[in-house]
Amino acid sequence: MPHAKLFLQRRQQVKTFGLTATALSAIALSASAAAARDQIQVAGSSTVLPYATIVAEAFGENTDYPTPVVESGGSSAGLKKFCEGVGENTIDVANASRQIKDSEIEACAANGVEEIIEVRIGYDGIVFANASEGPEFAYTPADWFNALAAKVVKDGAIVDNTATNWNEVNADLPEQEILAFVPGTKHGTREVFEEKVILAGCEESGAMEVFMAEMGDEDAAEEACMTLRTDGKSVDIDGDYTETLSRIESAPNGIGVFGLSFYENNMDKLRVGTMSGVTPSTESIASGEYPVSRPLFFYVKKAHIGVIPGLEEYASFFVADELAGPDGPLAQYGLVSDPELAATQEAVANQEAMQ
Amino acid sequence: MTDLPMPADASRDATKSSLLVADARTRKRNAAEKRFRSYGAAAIGVALVALVVLLSSIIGGGAGAFRQTYLSIPVALDADVLDPKGNRDPAEMSKVLTLSYGRVLDAAVDTAVADGGIEIEGLSDKDIGGLISKEASAQLRDRVLADPELLGTTVETNVLVNGRVDGYFKGRVTMESAEADGNTSPQQLMLAEELKERGMLVTRFNWDFVTNPDASDQRPEAAGVGVAILGSLYMMLVVLFLAVPIGVAASIYLEEFAPKNRWTDVIEVNISNLAAVPSIVFGILGLAAFINFAGLPQSAPIVGGLVLTLMTLPTIIISTRAALKAVPPSIRDAALGVGASKMQSVFHHVLPLAMPGILTGTIIGLAQALGETAPLLLIGMVAFVREFPAAPPEGLFDPASALPVQVYNWTQRADPAFIERASGAIIVLLAFLLCMNVLAIVLRRRFERRW
Numbered sequence: 001m002p003h004a005k006l007f008l009q010r011r012q013q014v015k016t017f018g019l020t021a022t023a024l025s026a027i028a029l030s031a032s033a034a035a036a037r038d039q040i041q042v043a044g045s046s047t048v049l050p051y052a053t054i055v056a057e058a059f060g061e062n063t064d065y066p067t068p069v070v071e072s073g074g075s076s077a078g079l080k081k082f083c084e085g086v087g088e089n090t091i092d093v094a095n096a097s098r099q100i101k102d103s104e105i106e107a108c109a110a111n112g113v114e115e116i117i118e119v120r121i122g123y124d125g126i127v128f129a130n131a132s133e134g135p136e137f138a139y140t141p142a143d144w145f146n147a148l149a150a151k152v153v154k155d156g157a158i159v160d161n162t163a164t165n166w167n168e169v170n171a172d173l174p175e176q177e178i179l180a181f182v183p184g185t186k187h188g189t190r191e192v193f194e195e196k197v198i199l200a201g202c203e204e205s206g207a208m209e210v211f212m213a214e215m216g217d218e219d220a221a222e223e224a225c226m227t228l229r230t231d232g233k234s235v236d237i238d239g240d241y242t243e244t245l246s247r248i249e250s251a252p253n254g255i256g257v258f259g260l261s262f263y264e265n266n267m268d269k270l271r272v273g274t275m276s277g278v279t280p281s282t283e284s285i286a287s288g289e290y291p292v293s294r295p296l297f298f299y300v301k302k303a304h305i306g307v308i309p310g311l312e313e314y315a316s317f318f319v320a321d322e323l324a325g326p327d328g329p330l331a332q333y334g335l336v337s338d339p340e341l342a343a344t345q346e347a348v349a350n351q352e353a354m355q
Numbered sequence: 356m357t358d359l360p361m362p363a364d365a366s367r368d369a370t371k372s373s374l375l376v377a378d379a380r381t382r383k384r385n386a387a388e389k390r391f392r393s394y395g396a397a398a399i400g401v402a403l404v405a406l407v408v409l410l411s412s413i414i415g416g417g418a419g420a421f422r423q424t425y426l427s428i429p430v431a432l433d434a435d436v437l438d439p440k441g442n443r444d445p446a447e448m449s450k451v452l453t454l455s456y457g458r459v460l461d462a463a464v465d466t467a468v469a470d471g472g473i474e475i476e477g478l479s480d481k482d483i484g485g486l487i488s489k490e491a492s493a494q495l496r497d498r499v500l501a502d503p504e505l506l507g508t509t510v511e512t513n514v515l516v517n518g519r520v521d522g523y524f525k526g527r528v529t530m531e532s533a534e535a536d537g538n539t540s541p542q543q544l545m546l547a548e549e550l551k552e553r554g555m556l557v558t559r560f561n562w563d564f565v566t567n568p569d570a571s572d573q574r575p576e577a578a579g580v581g582v583a584i585l586g587s588l589y590m591m592l593v594v595l596f597l598a599v600p601i602g603v604a605a606s607i608y609l610e611e612f613a614p615k616n617r618w619t620d621v622i623e624v625n626i627s628n629l630a631a632v633p634s635i636v637f638g639i640l641g642l643a644a645f646i647n648f649a650g651l652p653q654s655a656p657i658v659g660g661l662v663l664t665l666m667t668l669p670t671i672i673i674s675t676r677a678a679l680k681a682v683p684p685s686i687r688d689a690a691l692g693v694g695a696s697k698m699q700s701v702f703h704h705v706l707p708l709a710m711p712g713i714l715t716g717t718i719i720g721l722a723q724a725l726g727e728t729a730p731l732l733l734i735g736m737v738a739f740v741r742e743f744p745a746a747p748p749e750g751l752f753d754p755a756s757a758l759p760v761q762v763y764n765w766t767q768r769a770d771p772a773f774i775e776r777a778s779g780a781i782i783v784l785l786a787f788l789l790c791m792n793v794l795a796i797v798l799r800r801r802f803e804r805r806w
Contacts, residue, residue, distance in 0.1 A: 037652060039742060039754060041653060041654070041735070041754075043735070043738075046767070049739075050571065050572035050573075050768070050769065052739075053571035053572060053739045054571040054572065054573055056571070056739065056741070057570065057571040057574075057741060058452075058453065060741055060742070061453050061493040061496070062449075062452050062453055062496075064449075066742045067740075067741035067742050069654050069735075069738050069739065069740050069754045070738060070739040071654070071735055071737060071738040071739070072737070072767075073732075073737075084647075087650075088650075088652070089646055089647075089650050089651070089652055089653060091653070132535060239767075240767050241769065242766060242767055242768075242769070261769060262769040264537050264538070265538065265572075265769040265770050265771070266769065266771065267535050267536050267537045267538075268528075268532035268533070268534075268535040268536045269532075322452060322454055329489070329573060332573070333572065333573055
């Protein structure tokens, strides 16, 4: 190797190291002087996520504030992050597909998050759908209880559930193998499914009374009602609706539990079943006819209003008639708009914190 | 050593065997060799088939993302709607929301349909209005606010069409599926066909996919990977500027200077261990150390870069040490022999010779970091981000997304058009990786030394 070349190379080496050292110190310097956050940070429910992104996008377009950053991860994860404390490196808004729990409010308070504004944005329906080439289903909650519960009541006695076909559960249903893809336990949707379908079916079919008589305790009876069978007929889906959809595509006998907006975006692949004779739609959910629905919320950290620019405006923009109203883009996407939206708007305007 | 040929035997019994006629043992050995070669070829074949299947499914699914359908129509900008006060003051006009611009665009499509004499039975207003993307109203608003003089005139506008109609031209949506679909209808698709015949609707190459930020669930047609590319690039810069100097310095010290004792053994075992730690663990560490303790912002490339630096360091250290070890000791001895100091021998001789190996290890480490999603999940980078981060170094603290995160994000969206976008993002990610690998090869060639 010629000496000159080697020397040159050494110089290059030294230069590179010098450069990296400068860059390092530059990064370290700017790290200590991290600029104040100017965009809103949101996290939480994956059910609320599409609505939140639609609002965030419109908010960025129509105001001078930057577009908020929206994360998903689930209601519980979002609320946990929300309750981590007050300050720029905590989130400002948590989306939730269920109401905040007392234990979460306590956790918040313990970390200094004392004033929380609760905003209900509307309702979401939960629908039951099978592959579009499958037969039509007309369910009742009792059918779902009898098909999926671990223990059912037969001739007045509690027995293990052995039903294999839907027509064994209810003679009016098609002769199709029972295979249900239900949301996993970390989803807010699962709670609604258990309460409004399985438990309701348990009560409707009279099984609840038998459980009560057997166990003598209402909580234990409810628990028994909501325990799903584990012999592979009921499959927990821990991912989101896209996973449920792909499971149905590979197992055409399967029936999945979806959010209304997801179904409306994939109507060509799915056939929705009626529940107690009512077809799910934004109208039938708004009127209360369709039984399986739940409210959606977001929670605002009041201490951040005035600190994070645009937070107050974002909250009122979200529930404005133009967005959350019956003709707004959120309703178009599948949100059932809240009949009491005006009251929510007022509460947001007054920044009423939860008690 | 029984497999060795026995030339002595062969020459002794020249009548029975010749070099031209293989005896049984030679045939056996040759057959074994042939078998081994075919196993090798089969292994390569399996790998190639897997690669071809993977690439063709990704390219087949994602190529569509690079093409997009646009509609060009004249839009009459109604001053009464867009500037109700009539004073052409941008501040006043900015109170008019995109929704009003949407109505202006709907009216423009209506006019275009009427002017074109298109008559389709059962075509509803919803079909006509829904033909164009919701992104269009935002673009039109920006354009008008930038130049208020446009009000009252008719401007030729190029707008994106709705994801379903676009999907129809890409074969994702068919007349049959549209029948069952609540978001489009066969009439809408027929209208699109008519407009296409009149040359108003074109499907063409779409740079916007690479430059646009993410978009909400209602407008998959407008979503792009711009923010994700920047975010990934920023993170790679951080990793490059932190992991490489730290990793190389650590390995030079460990390899050339450190005494061999119990402490260095412990360090060595730990480094090898760290290389195998699941990446999500680094995410948890990053959340605790950089966000909760150091107070760095969430969703920022700097935190992502720091986490990935920690993750990449062991890879870089291990490969750098291997590269240093591969330099023959004679080089060091010769340098020391002519009076060079230890440091001189390392920096003048060993390091330049180990450079190709170090570069390869670094690039492999960076490529691994580029494709990582799990640790980013915990530090808030799996998010919907529409604002482009500023130029570094300030931009390192702005929220950003990253390419693998964008893929993950899009596969979870309800609208099927996002599946195509996700495959498109994978193509971009692969192109990114290819660039990095090409760079590695070029650099390696430049530094390659033989002895």
